Amino acid sequence: MKRRIIGERGLKVSPQDRQISNVLYTMDEALEAFIRAKTAEGVRKGTLTGYHDIFRYFRQWLDEEITNINDITADTIRNYINYLRTERTPYAEDPQRKRTGKGLSVHTINIRIRGLCTLFRFLYNDGIISYNPMQNISQVRDDAHEEVPGLPDKQIDAILASYVDRQFAQWRDKTLIILLLDTGLRIGEALSLTADQVNFKELSITVPSQIAKKRKSREIPISREVAKRLRQLLDETQQYFGEGCKLFMNAYGEDLTDDAFRRRLNRLKRKLNISKLHPHMFRHTFARNYVLNGGDIFTLQRILDHADIQTTRKYVQMDNEHIREQHNKFSPLRNIIKRNGIRV
Known part of the structure; x- marks a missing residue:
């Protein structure tokens, strides 16, 4: 018989101190408990909608025989991640954006992993599940790649x-x-x-x-x-x-x-x-052009509403053309040549 373990939220409870209940939660009941808690915390509607969507995608993939939240294991999660990486069609629900290739981007997969981590961590801390299947699940690694580029x-x-x-x-x-x-x-x-x-x-x-x-x-x-x-x-x-x-x-x-x-x-x-x-x-284009036109990155950070200056730095993506333009404009060699009367 599957059992519910109840402990203080956010605290680790030893097995001897745990109270055990025979109550089982369906998928929908577990999600409803999670959404109620996040609503009470003041989480915004858009974020709640995001949680709903992440769990809906997960439910669509799951075997129909899995009805209780306690039936989800770490292996279930890993199989789902592999499906997202190799089989899921990007934007499958949107005919205008649907793509022919298979596999979602690493960024999209990691968003879904973070959402499921938040969900199952809450369920475990609130005693709704006795085991957190996301505990040893890591985000998908990816090769270094450019952030969202600005427009030429x-x-x-x-x-x-x-x-x-x-x-x-x-x-x-x-x-x-x-x-x-x-x-x-x-x-x-x-x-x-x-x-x-x-x-x-x-x-x-x-x-x-x-x-x-x-x-x-x-x-x-x-x-x-x-x-x-x-x-x-x-x-x-x-x-x-x-x-x-x-x-x-x-x-x-x-x-x-x-x-x-x-x-x-x-x-x-x-x-x-x-x-x-x-x-x-367009936001990234503004950030790049602001710096190219002489704006300082600390003011840019305030305008963009970034908590971390490193995030702002990632927004300033310059292509080779802009790098060449900036080099021609600011290269210190020109002053050196001028001072020393070097002919070229």
Whole structure:
């Protein structure tokens, strides 16, 4: 008979001190207990949705005969990870993004591993399971690879030139991209903007703590040109949808979502024959260009809302063309040649 071990949350309990119950939890009951606890802790809705999705993907793969959470073993988890690495089709649920190859990226697999680790650690600490199958599971290793790259200048020009300003949706998307390139906002932060968050006089945007990833309010400067476009966009959306609307709305008066914007970028990517295009690339492009234009990395860290300067450094990815440009501009050899009158 499988038994439930109850102990103080977060504390190791010796086998002699554990209270044992005959209660068994189904998969759904265990997940519900986990979600209730995380909701009580104040975890945001988006994070809870992420946990739901991670567990849903896991459930879809599991054998239908496995119904109780205690039936999950470390071997079950390892088999699932191998499935994700070699058999799972990326974006299988999204026809527009579905890929022909097999195997998810290491980054995606590790996100799912971290989610399952959080789930099963909670279940074990709360006594819902007597054994934590994730205890000895490590994240998948990968060869060193470049972080999300920024967009080359030619691609940025092509993207902006592709929009038809006479059409509201395209003019709105272009305004959104220009905003991202000017501020480095996360796509969720940009799409949540309301009129009271934009200070058109002081040329700044406030990201409230309820939206910010670090739960700390911050103010970001914006260029005068961007403020002008946002003012025009706000006037038009308020005219059609009322004063309570957000800046970025779809043609039906609904909030523009990040998924909808990603789908629109995917269509644009195919149209312009660009290998990769998604919202976060504009944030990385801003970070790279900010430094190339003379901005200091510590100010950039504040703007991007990074807790660690090392994270900010990873965002500043420069391709060979930018490296050559910076070398030609700042090489100390030129001053040496000038001082010594060396002819070349």
